[in-house]
Amino acid sequence: MLRPFLFSLALTGLVSLSACVSAPSGLDLSLDRPTAQEKYRVAIHPLAEPIAINKIHAWEIRLRTPSGEAVTGAKIGVGGGMPQHGHGFPTQPRVTKELGNGRYLLEGVKFSMPGWWEIKLAVDAPFGGDEVKFNTIITSRATPTFGAADTAQG
Numbered sequence: 001m002l003r004p005f006l007f008s009l010a011l012t013g014l015v016s017l018s019a020c021v022s023a024p025s026g027l028d029l030s031l032d033r034p035t036a037q038e039k040y041r042v043a044i045h046p047l048a049e050p051i052a053i054n055k056i057h058a059w060e061i062r063l064r065t066p067s068g069e070a071v072t073g074a075k076i077g078v079g080g081g082m083p084q085h086g087h088g089f090p091t092q093p094r095v096t097k098e099l100g101n102g103r104y105l106l107e108g109v110k111f112s113m114p115g116w117w118e119i120k121l122a123v124d125a126p127f128g129g130d131e132v133k134f135n136t137i138i139t140s141r142a143t144p145t146f147g148a149a150d151t152a153q154g
Helices: 002-019
Strands: 032-034 041-046 057-064 075-082 094-100 103-109 115-125 128-138
Touching (some): 041 115, 075 094
Antiparallel strands (some): 041 057, 075 115
16 A cells, blocks of 8 residues: 555656756747758747647748748758657647748647747758757746847757
8 A cells, every 4th residue: 555655656756856857058049040051041939829838839930041032832840849858749740831931830839838848840942951949948827938038059
């Protein structure tokens, strides 16, 4: 009888401790940045705010050349999750539609808990493949932290 109780208590402690892990200092929280090889410039933003935990929501992606021209006809893969927890999104977010003028609709994003999340995009477009990663901090109040003044590239 005591063993299941102790196991349950230990598991509860681990879950509580993992939820308290703070994000690394100096994260770049900008929502507009160049891709890793600087082939494109990508901006993202949620279509509705605040972002509620455990609700599915959509984002808009804007894809441009480094000089600012819209990039059309791109294929964009989506990944990400919580790096400190070692898991991905609880859903399978994907780009569902090209909206025109270099804009794309990303649907199916869900943040299942507060903490540091990454949204990773793999771009396949006319100037070749490239990748970009965006960081966000989702708080327990379900309000994401975006665009902090830190400019360290990630």
